[in-house]
Amino acid sequence: MNYLRNTWYAAMWSHDLKPGQIVGRTYLNEQVVLFRSNNGVVSALDDICPHRFAPLHKGSLVDGCKIRCGYHGLEFDGEGACVRNPHGKERIPAAAHTRAYPVTEKHSMIWIWMGDQPADLDLVPDFQLIDDAPPELVSRRDWMKMEAGFELVVDNLMDLSHTSFLHDGLLGNEATIKSDTKVEQSGHCVTVDRMARNVPVTKFHDLQFLRDGQPVDLWTKITWQPPACLVNDNGVTRPGASRSEGTGVYGIHFLTPETETTCWYHFVAVRQNPVYHGEPLDTEIREQIAEMRRYAFQEQDHDMIRAQQQAILRSGRSLKELSLESDVGIERYKRVLRGLRQAESSVIDKQKSDRDTRIPQTLTAV
Ligand code: FES
Ligand SMILES: [Fe+2]
Structure with a gap:
């Protein structure tokens, strides 16, 4: 389905995500894990660990602010960056990151931005x-x-x-x-x-x-x-x-x-x-x-x-x-x-075509 993406959606009431709590939800067909640090900060990540695709919501919160995959223990911060690999020499592979979704809290609600354009806090619905x-x-x-x-x-x-x-x-x-x-x-x-x-x-x-x-x-x-x-x-x-x-x-x-x-x-x-x-x-x-x-x-x-x-x-x-x-x-x-959906789709199509036309030029230059 063609959803409007670059907009704020109501994710869940603030009081339903307590400090230290992890919740898995699906929005717009995408699996998202939301968690609140012990300090009260809410994060939302792609709910798929980049290692073997275990859902991160089955993991646990460590140090009060990072989510640890429940399968083999990779740890991710609220930005989706892997900050700990407990295996071998503990080197963190470049691919060990997961998408972070912008979130904000307003009017007792956690709002999530599912689009690729920069999230605009001024667009949070006024309630x-x-x-x-x-x-x-x-x-x-x-x-x-x-x-x-x-x-x-x-x-x-x-x-x-x-x-x-x-x-x-x-x-x-x-x-x-x-x-x-x-x-x-x-x-x-x-x-x-x-x-x-x-x-x-x-x-x-x-x-x-x-x-x-x-x-x-x-x-x-x-x-x-x-x-x-x-x-x-x-x-x-x-x-x-x-x-x-x-x-x-x-x-x-x-x-x-x-x-x-x-x-x-x-x-x-x-x-x-x-x-x-x-x-x-x-x-x-x-x-x-x-x-x-x-x-x-x-x-x-x-x-x-x-x-x-x-x-x-x-x-x-x-x-x-x-x-x-x-x-x-x-x-x-x-x-x-x-x-609004059509306007958003045409912006995305234009970005794609700009990208497509840039690639051959770069290749030619090389
Ligand atoms: S699936 Fe997450 S660490 Fe292996
Ligand atoms: Fe009704």
Whole structure:
């Protein structure tokens, strides 16, 4: 698959990689080993020892900062250089190195750069709203592995009309299908803004709002930014009132391809404009938000998207056969993503052709 490569992907939540811990993961079909030194520094290397291709994640951390291959003991630093060969005269062969991937930590997340171009720290997606929120308003930083390609999950999020059916009663209901919908693009970001007016309140929103079961206006304003980071400004207010008089969450979603048919899904929610604030309500609401979202994503979305992925693979058919009005946001973000991939591919092709034309000239000169 043609992935966008020169960009930051969410690798794993920072708290899931403790000092001294080693984790093997696959991103964009490449096996990567991540480890955190005792001093807290995160490194990511190609998870294949250059000697006999043993996965390095089966090794151990030595001196608190180097990874030792579990098979014959070569040791590598965080840059992928072999720094110890315990065999024979202990000479380190020139080929004894492994690729290091740029990583950085921001917004409670470890980000990884899978491309060959220099990593640009300014391009880390901006999710400062997680850092700025009072911790008591931030739900569990959760994750799961999806047995579906990442675009199917982004499609799911960019068409929230599915909440009326797949999450009936929990996040939407039959009445919310009639929403005023706007799709907007700003630069490379695509937003789908939906407003359902005077509809029965859902369980998720009643928990956070007036707890009276009365009708509400319900909005979902979800923004995708490349490669696969989304924030869903989602809440309810009294019918006819402004959004600022209501309450809700910013639902944050990070997708990272694992393989063509699997992906990593990291998510968290930040409460906005809370009606209830202070203990023990913050803890209670935070936990319930986390549980409801986990249930919706795992038992409802994942169950459906996994089956959808299997049906696509079995049938070999294209998803383009039928599209509805609610698919506009999906089509728009895919167009942006396709454009970025094409731009990246043409840069890579140009570099290759520059290299190819340089080689004969060099040979001629020799
Ligand atoms: S396979 Fe790693 S040292 Fe031999
Ligand atoms: Fe969903």
